[in-house]
Amino acid sequence: MSTIAQEFSKGLLKENPTFRLLLGMCPTLAVSISAINGLGMGVSALFVLLCSNIVIAALRNLIPSKVRIPAYILIIATFVTIVDMVLNAFTPDLHKALGIFIPLIVVNCIILGRAEAFARKNNIVRSIIDALGMGIGFTLALTILGIIRELFGKGSIFGFGVMGTAFEPMGILATAPGAFITLGIMLGFVNFMFKRLRIE
Amino acid sequence: MRDALRMALTLLIIGAICGGLLSVVNGITAPMIADRENQQFLQALEGFFPDVVKFEVQEINGEEFYSCYDAAGKFIGVVGKVKASGYGGEISYDLAVSDAGDIIGIRISSHGETPGIGDVITKPAFQDRVIGLNFADPISAGVDVDTVSGATVSSSGMINSIRRVMNVVGENFLGMEVEKAAIDLTKIADGTYTGTARGFKSDVTVEVVVSGGKITSLEIVSHDDTPGISDNAVKGMPQRIIDAQSLEVDVVSGASMTSQGIINAVFNALK
Amino acid sequence: MERKLVVSSSPHLKSPDDIQSIMVDVLVALFPVALMAVFLFGYRALITMIIAMVVAMATEAIILRKGNFFGDGSAAVTGLLLAMTLPPAPPWWVVAIGSIVAIAIGKQIYGGLGNNIFNPALVGRAVLVVSWGTHIAGNVWLKPVPFGFTADMVTQASPLTTFNASLGDLFLGTVSGSLGETSALALIIGAVWLFYRGHIDWRIPGGFIGVVFLLGLISGGFSMGLYHVLAGGVLLGALFMATDMVTSPVTPAGKLIFGVGCGVVTMAIRLFGSLPEGVTFGILLMNGLAPLIDNLTLPKKFGEVKKINA
Numbered sequence: 214m215s216t217i218a219q220e221f222s223k224g225l226l227k228e229n230p231t232f233r234l235l236l237g238m239c240p241t242l243a244v245s246i247s248a249i250n251g252l253g254m255g256v257s258a259l260f261v262l263l264c265s266n267i268v269i270a271a272l273r274n275l276i277p278s279k280v281r282i283p284a285y286i287l288i289i290a291t292f293v294t295i296v297d298m299v300l301n302a303f304t305p306d307l308h309k310a311l312g313i314f315i316p317l318i319v320v321n322c323i324i325l326g327r328a329e330a331f332a333r334k335n336n337i338v339r340s341i342i343d344a345l346g347m348g349i350g351f352t353l354a355l356t357i358l359g360i361i362r363e364l365f366g367k368g369s370i371f372g373f374g375v376m377g378t379a380f381e382p383m384g385i386l387a388t389a390p391g392a393f394i395t396l397g398i399m400l401g402f403v404n405f406m407f408k409r410l411r412i413e
Numbered sequence: 414m415r416d417a418l419r420m421a422l423t424l425l426i427i428g429a430i431c432g433g434l435l436s437v438v439n440g441i442t443a444p445m446i447a448d449r450e451n452q453q454f455l456q457a458l459e460g461f462f463p464d465v466v467k468f469e470v471q472e473i474n475g476e477e478f479y480s481c482y483d484a485a486g487k488f489i490g491v492v493g494k495v496k497a498s499g500y501g502g503e504i505s506y507d508l509a510v511s512d513a514g515d516i517i518g519i520r521i522s523s524h525g526e527t528p529g530i531g532d533v534i535t536k537p538a539f540q541d542r543v544i545g546l547n548f549a550d551p552i553s554a555g556v557d558v559d560t561v562s563g564a565t566v567s568s569s570g571m572i573n574s575i576r577r578v579m580n581v582v583g584e585n586f587l588g589m590e591v592e593k594a595a596i597d598l599t600k601i602a603d604g605t606y607t608g609t610a611r612g613f614k615s616d617v618t619v620e621v622v623v624s625g626g627k628i629t630s631l632e633i634v635s636h637d638d639t640p641g642i643s644d645n646a647v648k649g650m651p652q653r654i655i656d657a658q659s660l661e662v663d664v665v666s667g668a669s670m671t672s673q674g675i676i677n678a679v680f681n682a683l684k
Numbered sequence: 685m686e687r688k689l690v691v692s693s694s695p696h697l698k699s700p701d702d703i704q705s706i707m708v709d710v711l712v713a714l715f716p717v718a719l720m721a722v723f724l725f726g727y728r729a730l731i732t733m734i735i736a737m738v739v740a741m742a743t744e745a746i747i748l749r750k751g752n753f754f755g756d757g758s759a760a761v762t763g764l765l766l767a768m769t770l771p772p773a774p775p776w777w778v779v780a781i782g783s784i785v786a787i788a789i790g791k792q793i794y795g796g797l798g799n800n801i802f803n804p805a806l807v808g809r810a811v812l813v814v815s816w817g818t819h820i821a822g823n824v825w826l827k828p829v830p831f832g833f834t835a836d837m838v839t840q841a842s843p844l845t846t847f848n849a850s851l852g853d854l855f856l857g858t859v860s861g862s863l864g865e866t867s868a869l870a871l872i873i874g875a876v877w878l879f880y881r882g883h884i885d886w887r888i889p890g891g892f893i894g895v896v897f898l899l900g901l902i903s904g905g906f907s908m909g910l911y912h913v914l915a916g917g918v919l920l921g922a923l924f925m926a927t928d929m930v931t932s933p934v935t936p937a938g939k940l941i942f943g944v945g946c947g948v949v950t951m952a953i954r955l956f957g958s959l960p961e962g963v964t965f966g967i968l969l970m971n972g973l974a975p976l977i978d979n980l981t982l983p984k985k986f987g988e989v990k991k992i993n994a
Contacts, residue, residue, distance in 0.1 A: 272427075275423065276423055276427075277416070277419055277420045277423060279416075279420060280420045280423065280424055283424060284423065284424060284427050287424070287427050287428055287431055288427065288431065290431075291431035291434060291435060294435055294438075295434070295435065295438045298438055298439060298442040298443075298446070299438070299442060301442065301446050302441075302442035302445040302446050302449070303445075305449055305453075381816060382815075383781075383815040383816075384814055384815040384816065384817070385811050385814040385815040386815075388814065390814070394789065397793075398789075398793075401793065
């Protein structure tokens with residue numbers, strides 16, 4: 214049995230959903246255009262993951278295993294819809310920027326994956342730790358990608374211009390090819406660092 | 414059997430709880446969302462009518478029109494969210510018309526026109542020609558309103574569309590008679606009439622035969638619009654007009670400029 | 685002395701060419717083109733070429749952690765080819781970033797020379813075009829001034845947008861355009877050297893230029909066909925870029941298909957696309973297809989017989 218600390222940190226580093234497991238690539242590529250979008254998407258997914266992990270872990274002995282997938286999807290979809298409505302009411306700009314990718318959290322592999330691989334076999338406390346680790350790992354990854362793409366693609370971070378007026382942004386980073394290039398370079402960098410530091 | 418029942422029951426209970434939860438959240442957020450959207454629309458409308466405090470939405474032929482009212486509840490004008498066909502595809506724009514029928518403002522919200530050429534429609538160079546025109550003014554591309562040289566297709570597409578929108582606005586909101594709709598076939602003497610109007614890039618000439626108050630034959634005498642694209646309009650439009658015995662017919666999609674040209678040519682022939 | 689049995693894998697026959705000698709040959713072939721660029725566009729062209737080459741070589745040396753700055757010479761070739769595709773005087777940092785991208789992302793990330801899928805110089809150019817289009821393809825075309833080494837900058841439209849240059853000017857290169865693409869004469873002289881040394885095969889440039897001519901001919905007659913071949917980057921692309929050994933097919937039939945494909949995509953972009961020039965994306969697209977083309981055109985092995993269905 215791993216300790217609580219290990220359970221938490223695996224989502225950040227060793228099993229980081231974006232950089233190590235390559236899960237949830239679709240929102241990663243699509244919304245990491247700016248730091249705030251990445252952060253917003255990450256926190257939304259974190260919230261859904263946390264809630265769904267708690268509920269699924271709590272109900273793990275009650276849900277018959279043959280219908281567990283539809284049950285999970287129902288639970289996840291409920292929380293996603295809540296996030297969608299709350300974002301629309303309180304942060305309309307972010308809601309508009311993330312657009313279709315909020316409803317699409319329903320089919321994000323990280324969330325169903327954690328439900329299937331972890332929450333249905335572990336108790337509530339451990340599921341919460343797992344959700345926090347994975348969710349924060351996903352949030353961090355998206356925010357880092359967002360910061361890189363926003364910094365060089367638009368010359369700002371979280372909307373604040375930091376590169377001065379003479380800076381001419383590298384437009385390609387703000388486009389879809391830029392998402393692939395940035396993600397590819399980050400994956401290579403993370404793999405390189407893991408090899409270096411012998412974290413395996 | 415017991416198994417199946419248990420599964421169905423579990424799903425039912427989960428579904429019911431989820432549904433209940435959602436309706437609670439929706440009850441809280443829905444009014445906030447509606448309120449905010451209302452504010453956003455108002456802000457957008459204020460750009461044209463600074464006095465606006467209330468608006469009503471009406472949909473006409475798939476396009477939305479916002480009637481604006483001031484604090485005293487007086488009707489002050491209409492903003493239409495409408496579309497024109499340009500060189501690079503569809504142009505979406507807002508057209509604001511005052512209660513007197515004057516064009517107050519125009520705002521292009523999206524377009525696919527060539528940067529540096531067709532995008533002149535987003536600039537004062539083009540927009541100043543349009544703003545201030547009245548419903549009663551004749552608005553026809555290249556005749557009454559100059560097109561922008563080098564961007565003929567983009568600007569004439571806009572001007573033709575503005576004429577169309579002005580007709581819709583005049584008829585529905587300002588209570589004005591639209592001349593085009595007023596062609597009365599029964600009052601036209603039997604005979605053969607020819608008329609010409611601008612199509613996509615050439616003049617379209619038609620020959621219309623009227624007998625007994627009906628259009629019995631309609632022939633496109635000449636045109637030089639893009640082969641392949643305009644073909645459908647040339648083939649389809651005459652039958653549509655004869656079938657409807659009216660000029661109020663749908664245009665052929667993909668060849669709307671040529672179609673409109675044919676309609677205008679018939680109008681010119683019969684007026 | 686103990687006798688050792690040496691067992692090595694193929695190839696067992698070696699040609700006297702090594703990578704460095706080939707790269708030097710390419711540099712020699714590019715010399716007339718570079719000379720023509722300096723002759724027409726003055727010292728600015730020289731600066732652009734030097735920045736591109738030095739930054740490319742520096743990037744390669746840093747990534748490979750090698751003391752030898754020139755290395756196998758491939759970085760110098762990439763840098764120079766990149767400069768050839770740029771307008772005469774873009775800002776220095778645009779050129780430098782182009783070189784860094786070409787070497788780091790276009791080549792080394794794939795594992796270095798021989799492993800890259802796409803032509804590195806064109807990767808660099810594509811990134812620049814998408815990122816800083818105004819500096820690369822905007823109002824940047826200098827009017828050529830023969831012998832005007834330090835002449836003032838006067839910009840004019842590129843012949844691919846105006847379609848009014850004379851064929852003679854296009855052949856000599858006294859038109860505006862990218863550094864290495866204006867002079868058909870210089871490009872042909874350079875290519876003749878590469879043919880003579882056996883580094884390029886007629887099939888790729890033949891297919892490429894042939895198709896461009898043919899489609900130009902269909903679109904607007906004989907002179908339009910010639911115009912499309914001489915104006916813009918077709919000759920530079922067909923003779924120096926598409927023929928890159930690493931990123932083009934190896935089978936003879938494959939090379940012809942590759943060249944034809946480049947030409948078709950180029951002309952499709954020129955005639956129907958929103959960009960005036962399509963050589964870069966034509967070649968990059970076909971680069972991506974090169975392994976597939978190779979697979980489909982594998983020659984029959986000696987003695988191979990068709991399997992008969994029993």
